[in-house]
Amino acid sequence: MLNELLRTHDGVVTLAQAQEAGLSKHAVNRRVRSGAWLRCAPGVYFVDDRPFTDHARIRAAVWSYGESATASGLAAAWWQRLARFAPASVEVTVPRDSNGRCREGSRVRRRDLTAADVVVDRGLRVTALPLTVVEAAARRDGGARILDSALQHNLELSSLWRAHLRNKGRHGAPRARRMLTAAGEGARSAAERLLVQLLKSAGITGWVANLPVGGYCVDVGFRAKKVALEADGFAFHSDAEAFQKDRVRQNYLMLLGWQVLRFTWLDLTEYPERVIAEIRRAISA
CATH class of the missing domain: 3.40.960.10 (VSR Endonuclease)
Known part of the structure; x- marks a missing residue:
C-alpha cells in the first residue's frame, strides 16, 4: 500500500498517509534519520530513491499547508497541463482562518473556495479548470497565453465568467476581468x-x-x-x-x-x- 502511494504521489507522503498505510510515527522518524526519507515540511516527506521532480515539489509545497490547501494560479495551470513550464514559486490557496507562515518556495493566498472551484487531480487539491484559467490569466508571466489556449480547447467563456464572479476581490481580479471582456464580444x-x-x-x-x-x-x-x-x-x-x-x-x-x-x-x-x-x-x- 505504501509503495503504491509513493508511486502515484511522486514520492511524496504525509505523516497521516504513512500512518494510514501502517507505519508508526517512530518508523517514519527512523526513515528520516537514516536519510531514506527527506523532511520537506512538518509532516511532509519525500522518499529519496527517485528524482525530486516539479510534480513532487508542487505536491510537497501544497501538502505542507494542510489538508485544506489547494494549488492555484500558475501552479494549478501547470498541474492541469495548461502551461508548459512549472513556476518557480508555488501558489497555494488556504482558508482564511488558516494559521502558519508562508514557506520558502511558495506563495500563499488566503481565501475560502467553494466546492465548485476545487477538484482533486492525481491526489492533489487544485483549483477547478475555470478558476485556474481566470487566476492564471491575471498573471503577467504567460497569463494571456493560458487564457487563449483554454478558449481554443473549447472551455466556455461563460464558465470563466462564473468562476470570476464567484471569487470577487481576489488578487488579480481587475486584470482578469479586462481579459475576459477582451475575450468576449469586445x-x-x-x-x-x-x-x-x-x-x-x-x-x-x-x-x-x-x-x-x-x-x-x-x-x-x-x-x-x-x-x-x-x-x-x-x-x-x-x-x-x-x-x-x-x-x-x-x-x-x-x-x-x-x-x-x-x-x-x-x-x-x-x-x-x-x-x-x-x-x-x-x-x-
Missing part, C-alpha cells in the same frame, strides 16, 4: 485600442485608425505605404462566419495592393516588441 475593439497604444508608445506615425479602404474599414492603415493592421482579439475565438468574412476582406485588400498584418490579443500582450518590429519592417519596405 475582443476586437479591446485589441484595436491596445494596438493603437503600442503604436503611440513606439512613436510610429503616419497611420489612421478605422481607415476606409475599398469599401472596407481597416483597424489601422498606413495609406502612403498601403499597409493595413488588423487586430483579432484572442486567437481563433470567433465564430465561423466572422472568420470567413475576415478572410474575404483580407484577400480583397491584398488584391488592391495592400499588405495586411494580423495580430491577436496574445501577440499584443505577450509579444509587443515583435509586433512593433514587424510593423516597422512592413512600413519601411
Whole structure:
C-alpha cells in the first residue's frame, strides 16, 4: 500500500498517509534519520530513491499547508497541463482562518473556495479548470497565453465568467476581468485600442485608425505605404462566419495592393516588441 502511494504521489507522503498505510510515527522518524526519507515540511516527506521532480515539489509545497490547501494560479495551470513550464514559486490557496507562515518556495493566498472551484487531480487539491484559467490569466508571466489556449480547447467563456464572479476581490481580479471582456464580444475593439497604444508608445506615425479602404474599414492603415493592421482579439475565438468574412476582406485588400498584418490579443500582450518590429519592417519596405 505504501509503495503504491509513493508511486502515484511522486514520492511524496504525509505523516497521516504513512500512518494510514501502517507505519508508526517512530518508523517514519527512523526513515528520516537514516536519510531514506527527506523532511520537506512538518509532516511532509519525500522518499529519496527517485528524482525530486516539479510534480513532487508542487505536491510537497501544497501538502505542507494542510489538508485544506489547494494549488492555484500558475501552479494549478501547470498541474492541469495548461502551461508548459512549472513556476518557480508555488501558489497555494488556504482558508482564511488558516494559521502558519508562508514557506520558502511558495506563495500563499488566503481565501475560502467553494466546492465548485476545487477538484482533486492525481491526489492533489487544485483549483477547478475555470478558476485556474481566470487566476492564471491575471498573471503577467504567460497569463494571456493560458487564457487563449483554454478558449481554443473549447472551455466556455461563460464558465470563466462564473468562476470570476464567484471569487470577487481576489488578487488579480481587475486584470482578469479586462481579459475576459477582451475575450468576449469586445475582443476586437479591446485589441484595436491596445494596438493603437503600442503604436503611440513606439512613436510610429503616419497611420489612421478605422481607415476606409475599398469599401472596407481597416483597424489601422498606413495609406502612403498601403499597409493595413488588423487586430483579432484572442486567437481563433470567433465564430465561423466572422472568420470567413475576415478572410474575404483580407484577400480583397491584398488584391488592391495592400499588405495586411494580423495580430491577436496574445501577440499584443505577450509579444509587443515583435509586433512593433514587424510593423516597422512592413512600413519601411
